[in-house]
Amino acid sequence: MASPSSRKPRRARAAAGAERPALPRLWLRVDLAAEEQVGPGKIRLLELIAEHGSISAAGRAMGMSYRRAWLLVESLNSTFRDPAVTTQHGGPRGGGAELTDFGRDLVRRFRSMELAAAAAVAEHLLALDRSRKP
């Protein structure tokens, strides 16, 4: 945890997007229906839920409120046939959350899509970068 980015305030880190590839980069989102979208924000939240075992901790790591994080999880869980996240009420880790098999598949699939799309447009990205003002 001694990386340079760990010294930035939480919001700056969230905005800078820890683990994001260097610029220029492709940002993509899948629109499944009018109100059903899957993008880097929800996917990063799932990754952080897997890491922290908690929706609130994952939200905090992205600089968002518990309510916002919970709404994003609810939106994913209501989009797909299978839930992406399950929560445990009470018990030794009361309030804990974890990804389902489907949730893990969704994260892997989205990250694969990002890589495949970036590879498909790599030449274009380079050309755009070369067209930038010095």
Next chain:
Amino acid sequence: MASPSSRKPRRARAAAGAERPALPRLWLRVDLAAEEQVGPGKIRLLELIAEHGSISAAGRAMGMSYRRAWLLVESLNSTFRDPAVTTQHGGPRGGGAELTDFGRDLVRRFRSMELAAAAAVAEHLLALDRSRKP
């Protein structure tokens, strides 16, 4: 101008995004630097400037103010070595605007990127669509 969509309020039309492909679809944006992004909104604005010969008319067609449209054009023009849009002050078509060669290339390139990226992730898009709630 008698197409069905012309009866919708302007904002609804802009939100519905005329000419957008059917769902599920991939939405992509290129991040060139922190404040330098090229996405479907700016590209659509360029296409409408080419069509209408005017920044304000293009903005209106997307339900945005002249100021907002002008700021988006300025943002593109300040990102790249060559301007994407040139404007003519005065003259028979006072206030007119048109795309430069670079602006036309930018539109073509972005639309090519969308097609290439969508083709690269087509199987994933279908799989996500099949995972949706019936």
